[in-house]
Amino acid sequence: xGGITQSPKYxxxxxxxxxxxxxxxxxxxxxxxxxxxxxGQGLRLIYYSQIVNDFQKGDIAEGYSVSREKKESFPLTVxxxxxxxxxxxxxxxxxxxxxxxxxxxxxxxxxxxL
Amino acid sequence: AQSVTQLGSxxxxxxGALVLLRCNYSSSVPPYLFWYVQYPNQGLQLLLKYTSxxxxxxxxxxxxxxxxxxxxxxxxxxxxxxxSDAAEYFxxxxxxxxxxxxxxxxxxxxxxxxx
Numbered sequence: 001x002g003g004i005t006q007s008p009k010y011x012x013x014x015x016x017x018x019x020x021x022x023x024x025x026x027x028x029x030x031x032x033x034x035x036x037x038x039x040g041q042g043l044r045l046i047y048y049s050q051i052v053n054d055f056q057k058g059d060i061a062e063g064y065s066v067s068r069e070k071k072e073s074f075p076l077t078v079x080x081x082x083x084x085x086x087x088x089x090x091x092x093x094x095x096x097x098x099x100x101x102x103x104x105x106x107x108x109x110x111x112x113x114l
Numbered sequence: 115a116q117s118v119t120q121l122g123s124x125x126x127x128x129x130g131a132l133v134l135l136r137c138n139y140s141s142s143v144p145p146y147l148f149w150y151v152q153y154p155n156q157g158l159q160l161l162l163k164y165t166s167x168x169x170x171x172x173x174x175x176x177x178x179x180x181x182x183x184x185x186x187x188x189x190x191x192x193x194x195x196x197x198s199d200a201a202e203y204f205x206x207x208x209x210x211x212x213x214x215x216x217x218x219x220x221x222x223x224x225x226x227x228x229x
Contacts, residue, residue, distance in 0.1 A: 006157075033216070043158075048216060099215035100208070107155075107156050110155075
C-alpha cells in the first residue's frame with residue numbers, strides 16, 4: 001500500500017543534541033511538508049518542498065533544517081538551536097504544491113527532551 | 115492574511131445526536147477548504163474538500179460540509195454521532211504566499227461522543 005512512513009515513532013533528545021526525523025513516501029508525490037503540532041495550537045508549517053533539491057521555510061523554521069535529495073525522502077533535523085523542541089511532528093505530501101490538492105499525512109513522531 | 119477560525123475547542127454530543135463543528139475562514143478570493151480528522155497519536159486523515167465544484171460536499175464516514183460564501187463558513191456536520199467519531203477535527207484553508215501555495219490549519223475541535 002502507498003503511504004507515508006515516519007520514523008521513529010518516539011524520539012528523545014538530550015540538551016545540545018541534534019536529532020533527525022525520517023519521512024519517506026511511496027506515493028510519487030512531488031510536494032512534501034513538515035508540521036509541528038502542540039496541544040491547542042493546531043498545525044504549524046516548518047518547511048516545505050515542491051520539487052527535489054528545493055525547499056522553503058514555513059512559519060516556524062528557526063532551529064530546524066531539511067534536505068530533499070530524493071523525491072521519496074524529506075528528513076527534518078531538529079537542531080540544538082530549537083529551544084523548545086518537545087512536540088508532535090507530522091510529515092505530509094501532496095501530488096503537487098497546488099492549493100486544490102489534499103495533503104496525505106504520516107503517523108507522526110513524538111519528540112521529547114531528556 | 116488568510117486564516118481559519120474553529121469555534122469551540124471542545125464539543126460534546128450524545129451518541130445518535132447531530133454533530134456540528136464550526137469553521138470560518140478569511141480569504142480575499144474563493145478558497146479551497148478542507149476538513150481533516152485526527153485520532154490519538156495518529157496523523158491527519160482527509161474527511162472532505164471544497165474546490166468550488168459544489169457548495170455541499172460529502173465526505174467519508176457520513177460527514178458533510180456546506181460552503182457559504184456570504185457567511186465565510188464551512189461547517190462540518192453529521193446527522194447521527196457514533197462513538198467512533200470521537201477525535202480531533204481540523205479545518206484548513208489554502209493560501210498563496212510568496213509564489214507558493216500551502217495550507218493554514220485551524221486550532222482544532224476535539225469531539226467527545228457520550229454513550
